[in-house]
Amino acid sequence: MIRGVALIYGIYLLLPIALLLVGSTGSSWTNSLLPDGITGQWYVDLWLDPSFRKAFVSSLIVAGGACVINTVLALPLACALHHHAGRSGSLAAKAVSSLPIAVPTITLGFGYIIVFNSDYLPWLGTLPLLIAAHAVNTLPYLTNALVTDLRHLRLDELERAAATLGASAWQQFWGIVLPNLRQSLISGLVMVAAISVGEFSLSNLLTSFQNRTYPVVLLQAFYGSTGFACAATVILLLLAGTAAFLSSVSLRKS
């Protein structure tokens, strides 16, 4: 019974991906169950299309930027949440960790449009704003990963031990906390990158034509030929899939 459900779910999940792969290598696909012929032309076309290459780079920049900002923000945030894990602390931790699920990204996007479309803050459509939005959207995932590890490793005890051996707060952070959080930091960051690369609704609302991210450009492709759109989607899938795989591998190691 459970196996049957798992099988159906697997088909439901994998069939579209399989169809994408088939479609991306078929030469023509109109009003038929499967496409005719085999070709690598769509991938070549994709490679030669400057707007896709530009979007690919934009996506990587946005994801990378979000990772950098998240590292700077999440480490101290996680430490603070862990150290002051009293009643108010755990409430704050819960709020932070449930934020991305509770608040739809479209709400965040509209909020940004209202705030940054004004004369005082005319930054709508700029790359830094897009990066900031992605950072806000993914921060809770990284923070969560770090807080879980802090608790699991009982790092506060290690910090106390280090302090008695002569480590200042700074030396405790660099010498003890950071090396022990390395695994969860890396896996958390890869998760951030995967989410950022695949993120559509927020990017669609906030990008200008100049710095469209990959998923935003991808939508345009579906108005053109099917094979091209399939190839473009497979590339996105590969990118996000690789990130997610790396994340799970580094999580398992820690």
Next chain:
Amino acid sequence: MSLILDQVSYVYPGTTHGLTDVSLSIEPGELVAVIGQSGSGKSTLLKLVSGLSTGHTGSILLNNEDLATKPVHLRNIGVVFQSYALFPHLNVLENIAYGLKLRGVPADERRRRAHELLEVIDMTPFADRAVTQLSGGQQQRVALARALVINPAALLLDEPLAALDASIRGHLRDQIRQLQRRFNATTLLVTHDQEEALVMADRVAVLKEGRLLQLATPKILYEQPASRAVASFVGLSTILPAKVLATNRIDLGFATLAANTGSRSAGSAVFALIRPEHVQADPAEDTPNRLTGSLGTERYLGSFYRYDFNALGADTPILAESRTVAQNAIAIAPEHIRLLDH
């Protein structure tokens, strides 16, 4: 280096309890154990000395220097924690050398000294092991080496054996004591295990509800406890309420016994302390302080029996230990009945 606590008081934030006027001094190289039940404030005392807790009144002097304003990392006090708290990302040798690294000791020198310590704790083959591969006892030995390698001005042991199996506790207890003597470390040991305290310490401080009840050598603490609270916490005993009848005569309610009443006047209320090993089983009929009755619960402990004896008319049984079990009478020599005023 001496460690002196002078009227140290501390209130847990948001409560009214904590430590009240605790004064004790630890001589250079001496091991003082602080014992008490959980909540007695013994761990708080250790945290205040190490600097992991702050905000006490009174003074804590290490080598005549007041520690009040000195942050933890500048105190040079080695701490061994119940949970070992070894750094999982460093191997055994690196763990031991960590304190030296912070002090800017060159790499060669700190390797050499860490190896020296490894040899002292008898773990040389484990130098490159991950600390997570070690047993609890090995981890605690590494933690001890890590605390000693920095030549600490004082050593604090926070329930160092509590997380370990009984089988290795005894061995490690002796090893810790040997190392403490060898390094002549001024040491404060916090434990809830009175046996551990009696065996390891030069002097023992008994703490109850944040107050110091008595500070004395293990022998004096056991044989001449200052109060019922100390007597009942240190070793096994039977404590019976009594009244002084006349000089060297007390009334237990169900019997009168001979005991040294000292300068107490007739009629004063006291408590009679009887240690189980001083109870004589089935004595001759003319033995002083002979009590008749019957045998209660009996427990066989190999080299001796520990049993309850229900003296005729008594509400509480008297605890006894001997090679043979008393069937119908016991006796307690007058010099072994100790009277306590409170």
